[in-house]
Amino acid sequence: MAEAKKEYVAPxxxxxxxxxxxxxxxxxxxxxxxxxxxxxxxxxxSQKKEADRVAKLRASGLLREDKQDGVEREPEYRA
Structure with missing residues (x-):
């Protein structure tokens, strides 16, 4: 007796x-x-809050204007 081959059936x-x-x-x-x-x-x-905080510090004089990009620059004197 030959066995019949069963085909795959997916569940x-x-x-x-x-x-x-x-x-x-x-x-x-x-x-x-x-x-x-x-x-x-x-x-x-967060960036807006930080910009407002820096602006308030500059307005109160606690932060110098000649600091930019974290590098302190020499103040320019005008005669």
Whole structure:
């Protein structure tokens, strides 16, 4: 008696598993994009607060005007 060769039949849950996998990848991509926008907004807010703080220090005289880019420059004297 010859045995009949059985063909491979995929389990019925394969489509669901692939859907879950791609759904997860899509969700992670969306989460990364949202996180990037939130991060940028936080950085902009922080930069604005820092610029306001420096402006207040300069206005009060606690921060010299001749400091730029972290390098102290010689004051220019005008006669």
């Amino acid at each position: 019925p849950s394969v489509g669901h598993e692939i859907g879950v996998m791609f759904g997860f990848l899509g969700f992670m991509l969306l989460a990364m994009l949202i996180y990037g926008f939130v991060w940028q907004a936080g950085n902009k807010r």
